[in-house]
Each structure stands twice: as C-alpha cells, then as structure tokens.
Amino acid sequence: MRKWLTKHKSTILYTISLAILLFVLRWLELRFLVINNAFEIYAGGIAILFTALGIWLALKLSTPKVNTVVVEKEVFLPRPPEFTVNEKELEKTGLSGRELEVLQLMAEGLSNQEIAAKLYVSLSTIKTHSSKVLEKMDVRRRTQAIDKAKKLNIIP
Amino acid sequence: MRKWLTKHKSTILYTISLAILLFVLRWLELRFLVINNAFEIYAGGIAILFTALGIWLALKLSTPKVNTVVVEKEVFLPRPPEFTVNEKELEKTGLSGRELEVLQLMAEGLSNQEIAAKLYVSLSTIKTHSSKVLEKMDVRRRTQAIDKAKKLNIIP
DNA sequence: CTCAGAATCAGCCTAAAGTATGAGGGAAAA
DNA sequence: TTTTCCCTCATACTTTAGGCTGATTCTGAG
Structure with missing residues (x-):
C-alpha cells in the first residue's frame, strides 16, 4: 500500500491539483459569469496556470540524465616497484x-x-x-x- | 534580428501556441455553447491540453538536467620516469x-x-x-x- | 632410439677493462 | 701567490671479458 502511494505520487498530485483548480474555476465562474466577454480571459488564465503546472511537473519529476565521465588517473607504482618478470x-x-x-x-x-x-x-x-x-x-x-x-x- | 528570433524562440512558440489554442477554443465555444453543463468538461480539456503543452515546453526547451559523475580509472604506468638524484x-x-x-x-x-x-x-x-x-x-x-x-x- | 638443447669443461687468442705512475694546464679557494 | 682540485693525456702492465673451436654428459621430445 505504501509502495503504491509513492509509486503513483505524481499521478495523485496531478489529480488533486486538477480537482482543486476545477473547484476554483467553479467558484470563479460564479463571479465572472455575469461578464460574458471575459470568457477568453478566463480560458487564457486556465491555460497559463496549467502550462505552469505542466512545466513544474516536468522539471520536478523528470529523471535527471546521468552523465558518466571516466577520467583516467595515472598511478605511478610505489617506491620499490614490485618486480614481475616480463x-x-x-x-x-x-x-x-x-x-x-x-x-x-x-x-x-x-x-x-x-x-x-x-x-x-x-x-x-x-x-x-x-x-x-x-x-x-x-x-x-x-x-x-x-x-x-x-x-x-x-x-x- | 536573426539573433533576436532565436533568442526568443521559446516565447514566440508559446505565444503562437496560445493564440492557436484560444482560436480553437473560440470555435469550440460555438459548438458547446448550447450545452451549458459542459462547461467544466471544457475547462478540464483546456487544463489537460495546457498541462501537456507545459510539459512539452519544459522538456523541449529547458536545458536537460545532467548529473556529471566523475569516475576515476586507475592506469598503472610501468617504470615511472620520475627519477630524482639523491x-x-x-x-x-x-x-x-x-x-x-x-x-x-x-x-x-x-x-x-x-x-x-x-x-x-x-x-x-x-x-x-x-x-x-x-x-x-x-x-x-x-x-x-x-x-x-x-x-x-x-x-x- | 635418435636428435636437440642444456649444461659442463678446456685451450687459445684478442679486446676491453682496470692499475700505477707521471705530467701539464686551468680555475677557484686559501 | 701558492695550493688544491679537476680535466686532460700518455705509457706500461695486469686482469677480466669475450670470441672461437671442440668435447662430454644428460635429458626430454619425436
């Protein structure tokens, strides 16, 4: 159960965010319904808001690319260079x-x-x-x- | 001029996307206006669409997260030429x-x-x-x- | 068994290494 | 200036190293 929670954290987060925002919209609707011409502004607001949400989600949840750089470190053999016959x-x-x-x-x-x-x-x-x-x-x-x-x- | 274009490419792209989508909305509005109850669905649609846009923008235009891991590989050198006179x-x-x-x-x-x-x-x-x-x-x-x-x- | 390689030894000769002694010139220290 | 190293060169001699040839014994591979 715990595992399931952490595994789907991002989905849950997104769903909750969506629900909250829809609720806010519903409320906003009551205020702006009287102004018919404000509809585009309202839609634009949603658009910008959710764009921001998308960007946030992408940046926060994307797995960082791991760049492995192999550096060759020259190691000189210690003082008495253990002799092995060639x-x-x-x-x-x-x-x-x-x-x-x-x-x-x-x-x-x-x-x-x-x-x-x-x-x-x-x-x-x-x-x-x-x-x-x-x-x-x-x-x-x-x-x-x-x-x-x-x-x-x-x-x- | 060219430089300005490439520099603000993301902004322009976003603006254009927004404009197109608003135009689409306007068109959709004409179809769904008769159905008053479909307003939440409509808003949700916008939300999902712009979330996707936000994610796409973030992934496409942000500098990718790179974690550089430096791995030191030991390279043994035979008979070091490091000779210092006693x-x-x-x-x-x-x-x-x-x-x-x-x-x-x-x-x-x-x-x-x-x-x-x-x-x-x-x-x-x-x-x-x-x-x-x-x-x-x-x-x-x-x-x-x-x-x-x-x-x-x-x-x- | 025979043959090849490894290890042993010897004699003879030349080349290189090392010893001994002496000596001249130059540069730096006493 | 005199002394002391250092670098140079030479001659004579002894010792060691290296080349060449040839031989014996032993062992392991074919």
Whole structure:
C-alpha cells in the first residue's frame, strides 16, 4: 500500500491539483459569469496556470540524465616497484635457466670468476654461459646486456 | 534580428501556441455553447491540453538536467620516469661532474672507447675517470659501480 | 632410439677493462 | 701567490671479458 502511494505520487498530485483548480474555476465562474466577454480571459488564465503546472511537473519529476565521465588517473607504482618478470620478453630472448641465472649475477656486479665460485662450476662454464647470454640478447658487452635486461623487465 | 528570433524562440512558440489554442477554443465555444453543463468538461480539456503543452515546453526547451559523475580509472604506468638524484649520496661519493658523466654512460652499456668518442676526449682520459669512479665508489668493477649507483639513486 | 638443447669443461687468442705512475694546464679557494 | 682540485693525456702492465673451436654428459621430445 505504501509502495503504491509513492509509486503513483505524481499521478495523485496531478489529480488533486486538477480537482482543486476545477473547484476554483467553479467558484470563479460564479463571479465572472455575469461578464460574458471575459470568457477568453478566463480560458487564457486556465491555460497559463496549467502550462505552469505542466512545466513544474516536468522539471520536478523528470529523471535527471546521468552523465558518466571516466577520467583516467595515472598511478605511478610505489617506491620499490614490485618486480614481475616480463615472461614474453624473456621467452623472446630464448635464455635458458642457467643463462638467466648468470645474467642476474652479472647485474649484481660479480665477475665471471665470482659467478663460477657461487655456482660451483668452472670459469670456462661461466664464460660459455655469458657468451651465450650476449649472443642471445644481441649485445657485445655485459653492461649492455644488463641495461637491456633491466629495460625489458627480465631482471630487477 | 536573426539573433533576436532565436533568442526568443521559446516565447514566440508559446505565444503562437496560445493564440492557436484560444482560436480553437473560440470555435469550440460555438459548438458547446448550447450545452451549458459542459462547461467544466471544457475547462478540464483546456487544463489537460495546457498541462501537456507545459510539459512539452519544459522538456523541449529547458536545458536537460545532467548529473556529471566523475569516475576515476586507475592506469598503472610501468617504470615511472620520475627519477630524482639523491644529492646526499652523490656528495658522499665525492664524484666530480665528469666522473658522474662517465658513470652514466657506463650504465648505458658503452665501452670506454665509445665514451671517449662521445665526450671528444682520449681513451686514456676515460680510463683515468673510470678508475677514479671505481675508487671513489669503493668497488672493483664497472658493473658493481653501476649496480651500486642505481641502488643509491645516483643514476636512473 | 635418435636428435636437440642444456649444461659442463678446456685451450687459445684478442679486446676491453682496470692499475700505477707521471705530467701539464686551468680555475677557484686559501 | 701558492695550493688544491679537476680535466686532460700518455705509457706500461695486469686482469677480466669475450670470441672461437671442440668435447662430454644428460635429458626430454619425436
């Protein structure tokens, strides 16, 4: 019942307004009936009144148009930009697991000798790996490889 | 003149509508005048008609209600270029302008020879600078210097 | 099973990087 | 003015990096 009331509020309002105005008209009629020539004025009055009512109804009850504007807000990643490996670029290079490992240690500033010691293999092995890394990454120096790998998000 | 027309378009339209409707009323009057009791029906008709006109006017000529809703969409940017030199750490190292310049080029993967060419100086000069850089940064390899400098925010 | 790729190692050679020492010129501070 | 950096260049030497060739072992895909 409540729902029905709110749902048809505008209709009820309009009906009541109409009824009241008709009543007023009836009363006015008694006053202006004597003046026959005032009929057009009377009709015009009604017209203006109800025009105003219509405008009021339209403005009051029309649902406002919602305009959604999507604003792109640039968000920079916080200080330590959580590093996630760019798998696509990593695959493109064709680096093997061991080669990537060597590349990472290179980036930390270790010499081939130190890398060899850390991975418990010979210097020759690391030289082979590092050569492969340079070849696969299409560079000529380890510093270039490091720079490129960082730019491609292959290493942190 | 043209401007005046467009500016008062709504007023003119309303006036014309009113005039036409009053004329119609006048005509209707001749038909319904015989029926005295039909006066309320007649008034109600006018009321409904002009209500409709009012609604139409309001909807057609009023600036539509627009509720602008701003939705912020977060766009994440990889590797923000917002780099600011850590002046404190830079001073601690005691690096001179030229030495810092060489360090930056080192980090881009350039060889001493290439750096020399780029700065229009001899290889010897760059070797001297690079040695000074390694000494002042307390490292033994350029890769270490690069890694350390990046971690200290001395270079991007 | 065979073949390809990955990982391991070695030797040899060149290129680049790094160390040490010295030295001249310029600019700014003491 | 003298001192102190900074930038420049050179020569000689050692170490590290990188290129090239070739070899062995192992594993997974075809």
